[in-house]
Amino acid sequence: MTATTLSLPVERTRRPSQSRAEAVAAYVLSAPAIICLFGILLLPTLATFVLSFTDWQFGAPTLRWIGLDNYVHLAGDRVFWKSLTNTVVYVAVVVPCSVLLGLGAALLIEAGTSGRAFYRAAFFLPVTATLIAMATVWEIMLHPSIGLINVLIEALGFSKQNWLKDPELALFALAGIGIWQALGLNMVLLLAGLKSIPRDLYEAAAIDGADGPWTRFVTVTLPMLGPALSFVLIISAIRSFQVFDTVAVLTEGGPNKATEVLLYTMYQEGFGFFRAGYGAAITVVFLVFVLLLTLIKARLAEKRVHYS
Amino acid sequence: MSGVSIQRISKSFGQTRVLRDVSLEVGPREFLTLLGPSGCGKSTLLRIIAGLEQADEGSIALGGQQVDGLLPRQRDVAMVFQSYALYPYMTVAENIGLPLLMRRTRAWQRLPLIRRLHPVARAAAGTIATDVRRAAEALQIAPYLERKPSQLSGGQRQRVALARAMVRNPRVFLMDEPLSNLDAKLRVSARAEIADLHRRAGVAFIYVTHDQAEAMTMSDRVGLMMDGEILQVAPPGEIYDEPAALRVAEFIGSPKINTLPGVVRADGGVAVPGGVLEGGSGLAAGTEVVAGIRPEHWILGMSGASGSLGALSGTVRHLENLGSDLFLYAESQGGGPLLTVRAAPETVRQVSPGTAVALKPRPGRVLLFDRSGQRLRARP
Amino acid sequence: MNGARTLPFAIFRHVVLAAGAVVMIAPFIWLLSLAVKPADEIFTTDIRLLPIRWDAERNFTEAFSKVPLHRYLLNGVIVTAAIFFLQVLVALPAAYALAKLRFGLSRPLFALVLLGLLIPGHVPAIPHYIMLSSAGLLNSYAALVLPSIISVFGIFWIRQFFRTVPDDLIHAARLDGLSEFSIVWRIMLPAAIPALTAFGILSVVFHWNEYFWPLLVVTSPDMATPALGTVYLRNTEAGTDYGPLMAGTAIITAPLVIAFLLAQRRFIEGMTLTGLKG
Numbered sequence: 001m002t003a004t005t006l007s008l009p010v011e012r013t014r015r016p017s018q019s020r021a022e023a024v025a026a027y028v029l030s031a032p033a034i035i036c037l038f039g040i041l042l043l044p045t046l047a048t049f050v051l052s053f054t055d056w057q058f059g060a061p062t063l064r065w066i067g068l069d070n071y072v073h074l075a076g077d078r079v080f081w082k083s084l085t086n087t088v089v090y091v092a093v094v095v096p097c098s099v100l101l102g103l104g105a106a107l108l109i110e111a112g113t114s115g116r117a118f119y120r121a122a123f124f125l126p127v128t129a130t131l132i133a134m135a136t137v138w139e140i141m142l143h144p145s146i147g148l149i150n151v152l153i154e155a156l157g158f159s160k161q162n163w164l165k166d167p168e169l170a171l172f173a174l175a176g177i178g179i180w181q182a183l184g185l186n187m188v189l190l191l192a193g194l195k196s197i198p199r200d201l202y203e204a205a206a207i208d209g210a211d212g213p214w215t216r217f218v219t220v221t222l223p224m225l226g227p228a229l230s231f232v233l234i235i236s237a238i239r240s241f242q243v244f245d246t247v248a249v250l251t252e253g254g255p256n257k258a259t260e261v262l263l264y265t266m267y268q269e270g271f272g273f274f275r276a277g278y279g280a281a282i283t284v285v286f287l288v289f290v291l292l293l294t295l296i297k298a299r300l301a302e303k304r305v306h307y308s
Numbered sequence: 309m310s311g312v313s314i315q316r317i318s319k320s321f322g323q324t325r326v327l328r329d330v331s332l333e334v335g336p337r338e339f340l341t342l343l344g345p346s347g348c349g350k351s352t353l354l355r356i357i358a359g360l361e362q363a364d365e366g367s368i369a370l371g372g373q374q375v376d377g378l379l380p381r382q383r384d385v386a387m388v389f390q391s392y393a394l395y396p397y398m399t400v401a402e403n404i405g406l407p408l409l410m411r412r413t414r415a416w417q418r419l420p421l422i423r424r425l426h427p428v429a430r431a432a433a434g435t436i437a438t439d440v441r442r443a444a445e446a447l448q449i450a451p452y453l454e455r456k457p458s459q460l461s462g463g464q465r466q467r468v469a470l471a472r473a474m475v476r477n478p479r480v481f482l483m484d485e486p487l488s489n490l491d492a493k494l495r496v497s498a499r500a501e502i503a504d505l506h507r508r509a510g511v512a513f514i515y516v517t518h519d520q521a522e523a524m525t526m527s528d529r530v531g532l533m534m535d536g537e538i539l540q541v542a543p544p545g546e547i548y549d550e551p552a553a554l555r556v557a558e559f560i561g562s563p564k565i566n567t568l569p570g571v572v573r574a575d576g577g578v579a580v581p582g583g584v585l586e587g588g589s590g591l592a593a594g595t596e597v598v599a600g601i602r603p604e605h606w607i608l609g610m611s612g613a614s615g616s617l618g619a620l621s622g623t624v625r626h627l628e629n630l631g632s633d634l635f636l637y638a639e640s641q642g643g644g645p646l647l648t649v650r651a652a653p654e655t656v657r658q659v660s661p662g663t664a665v666a667l668k669p670r671p672g673r674v675l676l677f678d679r680s681g682q683r684l685r686a687r688p
Numbered sequence: 689m690n691g692a693r694t695l696p697f698a699i700f701r702h703v704v705l706a707a708g709a710v711v712m713i714a715p716f717i718w719l720l721s722l723a724v725k726p727a728d729e730i731f732t733t734d735i736r737l738l739p740i741r742w743d744a745e746r747n748f749t750e751a752f753s754k755v756p757l758h759r760y761l762l763n764g765v766i767v768t769a770a771i772f773f774l775q776v777l778v779a780l781p782a783a784y785a786l787a788k789l790r791f792g793l794s795r796p797l798f799a800l801v802l803l804g805l806l807i808p809g810h811v812p813a814i815p816h817y818i819m820l821s822s823a824g825l826l827n828s829y830a831a832l833v834l835p836s837i838i839s840v841f842g843i844f845w846i847r848q849f850f851r852t853v854p855d856d857l858i859h860a861a862r863l864d865g866l867s868e869f870s871i872v873w874r875i876m877l878p879a880a881i882p883a884l885t886a887f888g889i890l891s892v893v894f895h896w897n898e899y900f901w902p903l904l905v906v907t908s909p910d911m912a913t914p915a916l917g918t919v920y921l922r923n924t925e926a927g928t929d930y931g932p933l934m935a936g937t938a939i940i941t942a943p944l945v946i947a948f949l950l951a952q953r954r955f956i957e958g959m960t961l962t963g964l965k966g
Binding site for chain 3: 018019021022023025026027029030032033034036037040041042043044045047048051058101104105108109111112114115117118119120121122123124125126127128129130131132133134136137138140141145146148151152154180183184185188189192213235239242244245248249263266267270271276279280283286287290291294295
């Protein structure tokens with residue numbers, strides 16, 4: 001290889017180097033994701049915004065720019081306000097109940113060793129089960145005359161209720177199903193939180209004199225579980241805000257709009273009455289609420305709360 | 309044909325310059341160790357040679373061929389990583405065979421069904437299996453070929469990593485601290501194995517480590533790196549005895565070399581706090597120097613009588629008896645940090661904390677550096 | 689936890705948990721119970737778990753004859769498998785690029801992924817419907833699958849997992865002669881199996897149970913997914929003969945419930961990702 005030095009300038013014409021190859025590969029590898037991200041998620045979301053400023057209806061040949069008219073209309077729409085109120089009430093019932101019951105289950109399961117796997121499985125089962133199918137079961141259990149729940153209630157000396165047809169009760173009956181479905185997920189998230197509390201903290205607390213169950217819970221468990229707990233609260237709020245399935249199948253927003261919720265109103269306006277522009281405006285309102293909750297969650301996540 | 313030629317490589321990560329104008333020639337069959345503290349840039353240099361990182365400036369030639377624009381897989385180099393980087397879900401045989409598979413077959417021949425049916429692919433599979441077995445036998449891991457890396461001990465994993473590197477006869481071996489995850493005992497036997505592998509492979513090895521014992525025992529030459537620069541490249545004995553700079557002298561050798569600030573006198577002596585040492589002849593009187601004396605280069609006197617030329621008097625403060633060696637830590641009358649002295653273990657009967665001693669460097673064993681740390685050649 | 693080990697507490701714990709468990713499981717038990725009862729035993733206020741006269745055969749036969757249950761299940765398998773396969777095909781390479789490759793748009797792209805995480809699936813539904821309708825794709829597998837092939841959560845989750853894969857493994861692969869594409873499928877895909885399992889369970893459970901979107905785009909029974917199928921079955925029932933309805937509902941609920949019971953740990957791992965997803 002005597003020609004080495006002579007050949008240097010010729011070989012200087014550079015072939016693709018590692019960093020060039022890396023960048024080229026990166027663009028090729030992420031191209032499908034970039035295309036889908038824009039084509040399926042970001043641009044259609046933008047389109048929803050744009051639609052909400054038009055009077056477009058499905059199948060209509062033309063659309064008109066009507067500015068904020070849809071939102072002005074929403075502000076005066078009694079059904080929309082009813083729907084928004086119902087959604088908030090639903091969230092306000094489901095979130096505290098499912099989190100508190102989930103916390104109770106998690107604490108009791110962690111407090112002993114026997115039967116852990118069984119109880120965990122039993123409480124978690126509704127999370128994976130097809131809600132729409134189980135809703136049918138619930139409907140029969142809530143049946144005014146032969147429903148299991150009414151039969152039990154009557155046996156205890158109370159009077160039977162027409163759960164899903166009574167405007168006073170229907171929303172709370174749906175919330176009950178919501179709690180039943182959400183509890184297990186909250187429980188396992190909190191179980192993970194409980195497991196991550198270092199054992200020696202309890203021992204330290206015991207040495208410092210905090211050895212009763214309640215003192216231990218207040219001095220160690222609750223403060224250590226705090227971040228996890230607030231995280232679970234937000235998650236279950238976001239999930240229950242998106243309630244749709246049980247309403248669509250069991251009550252269709254009735255009786256007399258008593259269970260009308262945001263997503264169902266959106267579905268009705270957009271796809272039932274084909275008013276796409278108006279439906280889009282409701283979607284935007286829905287998005288604003290979910291975004292608020294998600295931003296709170298992101299702030300909590302920044303404080304390094306992890307569950308995986 | 310030259311092995312590895314590194315010319316004027318510079319590299320920065322953001323604002324930090326990790327390599328400053330580094331040049332190095334490695335012979336075709338040479339075992340060169342890059343030794344230095346963590347963060348000195350030695351691993352980055354290795355990765356630039358492999359093509360995994362890109363130099364900002366400078367160029368690299370392997371076996372006489374300029375490789376700057378080439379991808380790692382086009383450079384024909386093998387690398388053994390500190391973490392071994394074994395593919396966790398592949399068997400040992402698959403791990404060792406992967407580089408051969410990628411070289412000897414085309415992408416379409418590796419497709420699931422074709423892999424079993426196509427004659428070229430099947431023939432390749434056969435030769436790969438033979439080569440894998442030969443490499444595994446050479447490193448005594450043949451019984452574990454069907455295991456997963458997670459079922460192996462640290463030492464066995466390290467051999468798999470070596471086998472994966474040697475199986476394809478690369479033109480250069482790069483090793484990035486391959487022994488640092490082994491326990492002390494295994495490390496000693498692995499050193500011999502790597503030296504043996506080098507003899508058989510007959511190609512250039514570039515070995516990165518922060519452990520001077522590894523550098524001193526295996527290498528033909530050691531390149532000492534600090535702060536992104538190579539301070540000295542020399543055979544192990546030379547880098548120890550004739551360090552080119554104070555930083556080299558201080559990094560190599562354990563316990564660390566003793567250093568004393570001093571001034572050259574007209575008679576060639578070096579005045580240091582507490583006495584005068586020999587060894588400054590040939591240097592201009594009044595030159596400010598740092599004198600370095602290794603712990604084993606002291607002659608220990610028991611008299612404590614000061615004044616004899618070239619001797620410092622001091623008091624023993626602390627003893628460390630390792631059985632094979634005895635280290636004394638003595639406080640010089642001139643003050644300054646404790647001086648480290650290696651003495652024969654029997655000396656322990658004569659000294660204890662508080663004993664007065666006289667310390668005199670062996671003739672010609674005082675290393676002089678200027679105040680910026682450059683070596684001063686003072687011998688007449 | 690010495691205080692918790694006392695006998696009265698242990699009894700208290702089991703009584704409360706068992707009562708809770710009964711409430712949680714009751715709908716499933718009742719579902720099975722009704723599915724094997726004749727109509728006259730359903731329409732009674734007596735509470736009995738097992739029927740006096742078993743009528744399982746009629747109930748299940750009738751459920752299958754009323755609606756194409758097998759078709760719903762098949763559609764469920766096709767749609768959830770296609771969605772998961774495409775989600776991984778799109779997300780895995782991008783996740784690798786975002787986690788391990790240096791390129792100019794890396795940060796902006798990841799910012800878009802995080803932005804995408806904020807958008808609930810219902811929000812782009814109207815434009816999706818318009819697009820599929822104008823492409824003439826309503827009431828097809830394409831309509832059920834396409835809107836779901838991008839999972840920003842999948843990209844995010846797999847990227848986070850890939851960040852834990854040591855760089856040296858990729859460096860070794862590059863030196864061993866693998867191209868970036870081979871690295872994705874040969875090195876990263878097998879390494880990602882645990883993350884993909886969790887994500888796969890989340891994805892399959894979600895799309896098997898999904899009702900909103902199939903309700904919009906499916907117009908004929910042969911395209912119905914399991915969740916939508918139960919509603920079709922329900923609509924054939926005028927409100928007297930609950931036996932076949934419960935039998936059909938049991939069939940559609942069974943796959944996920946059985947899968948959960950067989951692989952509880954994996955399911956819980958997968959579903960807790962919902963915590964990150966929101």
